[in-house]
Amino acid sequence: MESLFGDLYDTDDSKTNLFADIILPVPIPKMFTYKIPRNLSEDIGIGFRVIVQFGKKKVLTGIIGKVHQKPPVAYEAKPILDILDNHATVNPLQIRFWAWMSEYxxxxxxxxxxxxxxxxxxxSSESKIQINPTYDSDTSPYPLDDREEILLQALANKEEMxxxxxEAVLGIKSIHGIIKSLVIKEAILVFEQVKEKYSPKVESRIRLAKEYVQDKSLLETLFNEIASKPKQEEILLKYLQEIPVYKKPELNQKGLDKKVFTDAGLSVSSLKTLIKNGILEEYKIIISRFEEMEGSEEQIVLSPQQLTAQQEIKTQFEEKNTVLLHGITGSGKTELYVTLIKEAMEGGSQVLLLLPEIALTTHMVGRLRQVFGSKMGVYHSKYSDNERVEVWNGVLSGKLSFVIGVRSSIFxxxxxxxxVIVDEEHESSYKQYDPAPRFQARDAAIMLSWIHQAKTLLGSATPSFESYYNARLKKYGYVALDIRYGEAQLPEYQLADMLVDKKKNLLKLEFTRLLREKIQEALKNQEQVLIFQNRRGYAPYISCEDCxxxxxxxxxxxxxTYHQFGEEMRCHYCGFKEKVPHVCPACGSNKLSAVGLGTERIEESLSLLFPEARIARMDLDTTRSKYGYQRLLEDFGGGNVDILVGTQMITKGLDFDRVTVVGIMDADRILYFPDFRAGERAFQQITQVAGRAGRRDKRGTVIIQTRKPEQAIFGQIMSGDYKNFYVQEMGERQRFFYPPFVKIIxxxxxxKDYKTAERAARSLHNLLSEIQVKKILLGPEKGLVGKIKNQYIFESIAKLDKSGNAQAHFKLELQHLMEELQTHKEFRGVRFVVDVDPY
Structure with a gap:
């Protein structure tokens, strides 16, 4: 880590040559050293974006990580081509955070x-062509066809194309063959023009020329002159109607959006004439892509329990950097967050609120925007590139002092x-799996806070065992909030035995009689229902009944996975899809049936059971668009949807007054999953989705459908007995060496070749066993999914002792061993992927 962000500057003025170590967006172990041209040396520093050549053809955007006077030994330093900004885009604290993340x-x-x-x-770089300066059509030995002639003639009038x-000149869709032919004939040169991707949003505005504002008589004369030109007169009257320049002359300076005239259907040519004649002026301004909004001064009234929790959090922060807020569903954690955020901002600090899902972001943005207005930024993947750059620049400039976002907002x-507040800190969505860095945003946020000497608040109704373990060890502070806000009561749980209903012929379309009755009762009372099934699609798969x-x-x-809506089958790993066959390709039978339940099939079943109900579905398929989440949540919150079916998206933080029934379709599938966290996840997911019910004056009901109602975990969930469940599970983990007692890598x-993948995995595994640290090695085994995207997969698991420097030493040796193996000819095409804290 020292080499990456130790001394950021060397300041020996006796030497004149300056070099920069540059972070490049490529998977290489070190920063690359470039020479700083003399003409750029005064304008360059840590965190500046620069353009550099990497290899023979690539032009990349790099970030300066260090400035010094030591030329590289192994290669001659190329010069930096250009600086992109007149200020740093990245600060030294970020570079330090990146360096920690890369090592950990x-x-x-x-x-x-x-x-x-x-x-x-x-x-981005855009390929362009120009005429080869050495090309002479008279002496060239290569004949040109008609299309090549036309293209060269077009190029003769332009420097580049x-x-x-x-393609536009020739009226064809693909130009690559012709370009290749002209390059071979030495008639043209192809080059890459580097261009910025971000473009600010520009608005054209119109204002009245200054002399007409200063002298009213001039304007009267003007109206007389254009009396015979009604279209021009309409435009001027429209302007004066919107901007009363004689009552408020200062408004003229701000002018009017040009769209006001075009949207009103007024003549564009007449508007141009008025601008050309100097009566109106057109100018452009850069505007924000986000609506400007004032924050509310209204004070949030906390309950006595919330006030006590708030004071306890502040007290704990005096001694601890991280505090765990264990607040049951509906206890009012959001209101607590708001008061803490306000206090931090009033003290001049920036605040980050992390949420696990975009769905939650959308839901909370409206609530928080009313409080914080335009001081708050939102950052997630559904935003366009330009919108995300505006949030980045808003934080950089200090305009945004509070950001709410998903895991990428830690950057x-x-x-x-x-x-830093990490809401629903237990959520698996905080883990990034692909591509690298494969980080856990909660853990990374705690390190980010440490680098900034800030405080971290972890909030959850069902804390992760790691966080709860750290709280019990007094490493974290701990604050409990175990009473629901207002008069709201915790929901009533009921178990519905699917096997009993099936024997009695009471199971209809996978819905037990109890769940059907509760849904019918809620619909009758004009209340709302949530149905949870953690599998999207119509059914897990289709099968031939004969063979x-x-x-x-x-x-x-x-x-x-079978998706009925598109009449297709999709792979949820690589995206491959194909149409559903009409007959079995193996035996020719037409008895193909869907097996299992997905959200799409449940939606269809509900429409058959409750034809009068308005039903919607929230999963990855229905929320792909930018505002997909928002529209669904607005419809549900506005009472336009009676039953909402969803995956784990609906388990997180949603707060609706009229939800009184929550149905969990297949609790066994959550519980019986090949993962040491299966019990913990089942407890969390069922408790979280249950917490959406009865959040106001009426008590909610939660129906858990299961084939094994005698399971002890159901009793613990129903009584909210988190502590006993934790103690029981932790005993198992300690006995069999699982986190938080060990570190897993x-x-x-x-x-692409099965045997090569297996040999490489075994060779690496054997070498890992020789690393001298306290560890348990498992594998190599074929992956749970043995092939993805035509690549065969083998996995090795290392359980490392958490004390001392065992982890750092193992990671360092692991890196060397992977590099060494890939020098062998047999393993050059093998890809090794390291995932720290994978589960």
């Missing part, structure tokens, strides 16, 4: 940079971070 999560700092910077801040320009350029054939992905070792080996 076993990846390269360039991969962290690639994930951290929004795409709009990275350059893009591929799109060439924003904070420089005075005072408070048992099941369609599988061509590229992965998984069955294809998973190494995945991938290759």
């Amino acid at each position: 999560y076993c990846c390269h700092i360039g991969e962290v940079m690639n994930a951290a910077l929004p795409s709009g801040l990275k350059l 893009s591929y799109e320009d060439c 924003l350029p904070f420089d005075s971070l005072g408070l 048992g054939w099941i369609p599988e992905c061509e590229h992965c070792d998984v069955s294809l 998973k190494v995945t080996t991938r290759h």
Whole structure:
């Protein structure tokens, strides 16, 4: 880590040559050293974006990580081509955070940079062509065809043309063959023009020329002159109607959006004439893509329990950097967050509120925007590149002092971070799996706070065992909030035995009689229902009833999920899809049936059982669009939907007054999953989705459908007995060496050839066993999904002792061993993927 962000500057003035170590968005172990040209040396510094050449052809955006006077030994330093900004885009604290992340999560700092910077801040290159200066058509030995002649004639009148320009000139869709031919004939040169991706939003505005505002008689004369030109007169009257320049002359300086005239259907040519004649002026301004909004001064009234919790959090922060807020569902954690955020901002600090899902972000933004107005930024992947760059620049400039966002928001350029809140800190959505860095945003946020000397508040109704363990060890502070806000009561749980109903012939379309009755009762009372099933699609798969054939992905070792809406089968790993066959390709039978339940099938079943109900579905398929979540939540909150079916998206933080019934379709599927966290996840998911019911004056009901109602975990969930459940599970984990008692590192080996992947995995595993640290090694085993995207997968698991420097030493040796193996000819095409804290 020292080499990456130790001394950021060397300041020996006796030497004149300056060099910069630059972080490049490529997976290389070190920063690359470039020479700083003399003409740029005064304008350059840590965190500046620069353009550099990497290799023979690539032009990349890099970030300066260090400035010094030591030339590289192994290669001659190329010069930096240009600086992109007149200020740093990234600050030294960010570079320090990137360096920690690259070391802890076993990846390269360039991969962290690639994930951290929004795409709009990275350059793109566009291929262009120009005539070869040495080309002479009279002496060239290569004849040209008609289309090549036309293209060269067009180029004779222009210095350069893009591929799109060439296609337009020739009226064809693909130009690559012609370009290739002209390059071979030495008639043209192809080059890359580097361009910025981010473009600010520009608004055209119109205002009245200054002399007409200062002298009213001039305007009267003007109206007489254009009396015979009614279209011009309409435009002037429209302007004066919107901008009363004689009552409030200062408004003229601000002018009017040009769209006001075009949207009103007024003559564009008449508007141009008035501008041309100097009567109106047109000018452009850069505006925000986000609506300007004032925050509310209204004080939030906390309950006595919330006030006590707030004071306890502040007291704990005096001694601890991290505090766990264990607040049951509906206890009012959001109101607590708001008061703490306000206090931090009033003290001049920046605040980050992390949420696990975009769905939650959308839901909370409206509530928080009313309080914080335009001081608050929102950052998530559904925003466009330009919108994300505006939030980045807003944090950089200090305009935004509070950001609410998903895991990627930890990379924003904070420089005075005072408070980080991680809501629903137990959520698995905080884990990034692909691509690198494969980080856990909750853990990374705690390190980010430490770097900024800030405080971290972890909030959850069902804390992760790691956080609760740290709280019990007094490493974290701990505050409990165990009473619901207002008069709201915790929901009543009821177990519905699916096997009993099936024997009695009472199970209809996978709905037990109890759940059907409760839904019918809620609909009768004009109340709302949530149905939870953690599998999207119509059904997990389709199968032939005669021969048992099941369609599988061509590229992965998984069955294809049946989606009825598009009449297709999809792979949820690689995206492969194909149409549903009418007959079995194996035996020719037409008895193909859907097996299992997905959200799409449940939606259909509900429409058959309750034809009068308005039903909607919330899963990845229905929320792909930018405002998909928002529209669904607005419809549900506005009472336009009676029953909402969803995946784990609906378990998180949603707060609706009229939800009185929650149905959990298949609790056993959550519980019986091959993962040591299965019990913990089941407890969390069922408790969280149950918490959406009865959040106001009426007590809610939660129906858990199961085939094994005698399971002890159901009793613990129903009584809210988190502590006993924790103690029981932790005993198992300690006995079999699972987190939080050990640190887990998973190494995945991938290759297109099964035998090569297996040999590489075994070779690495044998070498890992020789590393002298306290550890348990498991594997290598074929992955749970043995093939993804035509790559065969083997996994090795290392359980490392948490004391001392065992982890750091193991990671360092692991990196060397992977690099050494890939020098062997047999394993050059093998890909090793390291995942720290994979589960």
